[in-house]
Amino acid sequence: MNTSSHPSNPTRQALLLTGLEHARAHGFRTLTVRGVCAAAGINTGSFVYHFGQREAFVAELIESWYRPLLDTLQWQLDRDADPLTRLAGMLRQLFTFASHNGEFIGQILLDAGSGEKAVRAFLRGLAPRHPQMILRCIEDAQAAGQVCGAPALHQLMFLMASLGMPLVAQRLLCGKDVLPDVIEEALTRFAIDTQCLEERLGWALRGLRPGECPS
Template identity: 30%
Template sequence: MKKDIHTHEHLLNVGFEMFLEDGSRNITVRKLAQRANVNSGVFSYHFGSRENYLTELLERWYAPMFNNVQMTMGSNLPPLEGLRAIILEVLDYVAKYGKLIAHLFLDAKSGEQAARKFANNVPLRHPRVILQAIKRAQDAGCIIQEDPVRLLLYLVSVTEAPMIMQHMIHGATDLSPAMMQDVRVILDDPTSAAQRLDWALKGITV
């Protein structure tokens, strides 16, 4: 029997809302079914298991960004511009879904299998494309001839990492609410992230 696409998408959309709120740690089949107003049998029919469901949910969220990064890598942009454009693609996604990414890290740390599997596979995906872009810029003589992996870590540490960190430290700091708000605005602002990227690229440009 053909599966109801509307129900399938509805379950994924509801689960995505729950993931944004509390991560996958608190998504159970019962809670999801109740919130989606379906019975547990419908969930099992569409996904088979909770882990299958979470795996599909994460891939559905990640795929558009990864596809954009691959398309940018395949474009005709000059090497240094291409590297910048690829990282900006990632930063736009991090700015939009930083809270989800923070939850994902915490889920993986807590032993959630789908989150762990996803986190373990990510280095083979968009970071690898960024690494290719770094090597291409090196081959073109645009940036310094240092270990590409070290350069990748450097660029990530000054761009993506602060944006994710602000979601992880929220509520776990001694800063005053006003100061914390200033920090969050700076760390979560895509324009500030792009500025940090430009500073970082200037630091490795020859």
């Protein structure tokens, strides 16, 4: 397998772009090597040269989608600002990303449920990546006295639920005729609106201030 020798090779890039386009629309679980090659107009021998096996191709596709988010969050974590400002910046970046990619995130979850090995490996490996970065920033904010001393992991769960779940639910469920009208209306109106996201972010961070939550 040759996954790194020619990162800018046009054939390689065409396969990656075609594969990601397919995955966004239909999920990785329906992706086949022959299908990607046919759509890209490239023979299967070239696919094997650049990626070897399908699973390695899927792993690289999902990493290429995720890595820019990780780099942006790392920049937020490292920048010269107080911990609460950095935490707000990280959450804003994360949930803007989730808003723009909600349907694809839904596909990824369906892929994992269907047994896609590379997708499951990616999800299992997330804990030390962006969640750990956010945990570190929460702990920095606790040390600075900007948020209360409740367990940082519990605070992370609260932030993910209050900010992230409405975004994913809107992308996954709205328009599918599975929700009560009032809930679908609320998700459509509030979940992905930028101003509403900023309001929820403010509410959530104020709720974590010292004195506002048990420590």
